[in-house]
Amino acid sequence: MSRYSAAEIEAKWQKAWDEAGVFRAERSQDKPKYYVLEMFPYPSGRIHMGHVRNYTMGDVIARHRLATGHNVLHPMGWDAFGMPAENAAMASGGHPKDWTYGNIADMRGQMKPLGLSIDWSREFATCDPEYYGQQQALFLDFLEKGLVYRKNAVVNWDPVDMTVLANEQVIDGKGWRSGAEVERRELTQWFFRISDFSEELLEALGSLDNWPAKVRLMQENWIGKSRGLQFSFERTDGGEIEVYTTRPDTLLGASFVGISPDHPLAKELAEQSPEVAAFRAQCAKGGTTEEALEKAEKLGLDTGLKVKHPLDPSWELPVWIANFILMDYGTGAIFGCPAHDQRDLDFCRKYDLPVIDTFFALNDSTPVETEAFVPPKTDRVKWVDHFTGIDVATGQEAIDATIDYAEKHGWGTGVTKYRLRDWGLSRQRYWGCPIPVVHCDTCGVVPEKKENLPVRLPDDVSFDQPGNPLDRHPTWRDCECPNCGAPAKRETDTMDTFVDSSWYFARFTAPRAETPTVMEDATYWMNVDQYIGGIEHAILHLLYSRFFARAMHICGHLPEKAIEPFDALFTQGMVTHAIYVTRDENDRPVYHFPEDVEVHESGARLGATGEEVEIVPSAKMSKSKKNVVDPVNIISAYGADTARWFVLSDSPPERDVEWTAAGAEAAFKHLSRVCRIVTEIAESDLAANPGADTALLREMHKTIHDVTGGVESFGFNAAIAKLYAFTNTLSKSQAGAEARREAATVLVQLMSPMTPHLAEELWARLGHEGLVTTAPWPVADAAMLVDDTITLPIQINGKRRAEIEVPKDMDKAEVEKAALANDAVIRSLDGAQPKKVIVVPGRIVNVVI
């Protein structure tokens, strides 16, 4: 019986694992613990290839650790709050809760057949009251420790729908439903004091050795530490304007002072001047994203005010309001230095302000026209300056000298600032964790009592009109003030869903506890030894989680060692796919699933209507763009092992892949072949042709070495290539039955993290006891990894001309002699005398002529 029947095999072994309880994680001092976690999914409705890729990778790691004797925790849950559930409710009238739990059931049903080594007993969804109630408890603890506060913040406001919009709901500056031009508006919001941890979060990046360098760099830039000069310009009419600059060395090039439209001075001026008020309103148009703000056309308005230059009080600069100055960074005011800042230059050219070049590059001094010269901090530049005495300096020396000068003369201070802003967590939406506070007319904002948690979301809500249904619920807001007992109103804002995902990894260590965590469990299981997820989470999710771990430690919910919760991080590339778009009558995009589109050489059309479809090349799979591919077809056609093998073999895990199913069938054929070869070996008569075979066993040990290394370093595709090669060797080998049986056993073991069901089946057919899942991982014999002779390529001037076979430990002089004696080398040299011969032992010979 060598037929490969995936469906039968997979059901059989999943049942066996289940019955043996091999994936149930319990604290134990017998073995080292290992916590492997993949970023949990948003329950969008169907799993897609990105999920299969992510969870298969994590599963390979988990199963390999199981086989190397670890006590493995490998849990799964659902990041279940969020906007799509409300959108679905608006679109089709259901309830976000039903939609979400329905999706979870569907996706769990699609994931289980993959045979993942997950401890399903720990599963939870963040929208479970048992979870979000504990999150509310955390919020109250944070509040008590001063880690949360309220202040005003800007949101996208849709003036037609009278509702706050997410950035995603603002398309080209317009509301996605109303089409109205979006305005920026201030609301009072809750904030986490993450910026208090800027230095610590930056500093600790240095200790995250097992994180990708690119992620650490992105976080470093995001935190954005800078040292600069803070000082005030004195206004000629009294008062002052405080500015912050990282390039005080360009101060002599100042040609204006700019303030943000949201600067208190701009607001003050707007009260008297209709012109300023109108300008502020103009600047308030469009979305709040940094991208939108940066790319917006530069707009400015001269306030008519003047300020004195700090280095020369007779020098007056005009004060402009400019839309590209952000109130959130620095002081909300800058001095404009057009010669040395491109944005300032564009602004000054537009409004005809002077351009003063204060630098000349030492070797090259073209005057600034339309391209600003940004003085490099490291290059030496001539600095035209009359007051600090610096003539030629590096940019950094000039910066430091200017700060010193300002401090000495008492008009400015060197200040360290961070770009990182506090984390606004308030959302004016229903489907999120309610913020557990109460607004009382006499007591103000009062935290809810812990014994009243969870503050549950009401079920009776409707989505037939825009806005937050909690706001218009007839009774939900009504409550007693926890402080004075008088009638009061609940907060109707809910929490950002990033809060939910900032501590779920800790909750998995004690998922049913009556407190957010249990110290004993957290101390045993934390940290996450290997965290795996998409590179798109490189900044926000990972930074927020790092902050949360610190905050939870401060509140006694995590041990100190867990303040960096993820020991090792692997960021997988995304699975991408083309997006298919048509336009509605208002020219707004309508997205289509790949299966609804027929793609021809001449273009693409909708299958149903024949309407022409625009193809947007490739982007990460996302439900909202409908460019998702359902793996269920592959699983039902070929089985889970084929799907797993294929996603692992197809591409390096860190790289993005454009999804294509070509090759899935080949993966199935290969697994069938392995099944056939191993079964034949299992059924062969051991006595008929016993005996070992060194060549096969050498190959086997090399394969153990390479595959183990590949699995441990996320080189899955290369590991699989080795397994292909080893399978070819095994199938052709004329070795004795004993050696073939040993090789087949090792092949099965090495494949088991990737194709666990087939591996179990073949393990059993080979007559081994127990489960391959828990059998000890094979160990390579170092003595078998080295060959007696090696092939050395010989280069002449860096071009390969020949190769020679030499004993592995032949010394350099001998190798050189052998190389120069080679016929092909002699021919290539054509009588020329080598100037130098470079012998890299075991690697290469290069003859230089």
Added chain:
RNA sequence: GCCCGCGUGGUGGAAUGGUAGACACAGGGGACUUAAAAUCCCCAGGCCGAGAGGCCGUGCCGGUUCGAGUCCGGCCGCGGGUACCA
């Protein structure tokens, strides 16, 4: 705009600074078969050459090095993030 990546045959990709293209997919040829499926064997970066062999070749331009896909500088293209998508 800004920050971070990525770019290698027809395709997915391999390659501690050391033989570029492992291992596959698609393709071509062959064996087996009445035929097909399945399986097995062989070929295969481009150009020139009968062959031996030669030249070119890892997005583009330049640099470091005995030697560069790999390191450095500058471009181009694509992707991710850009604080309310998750």
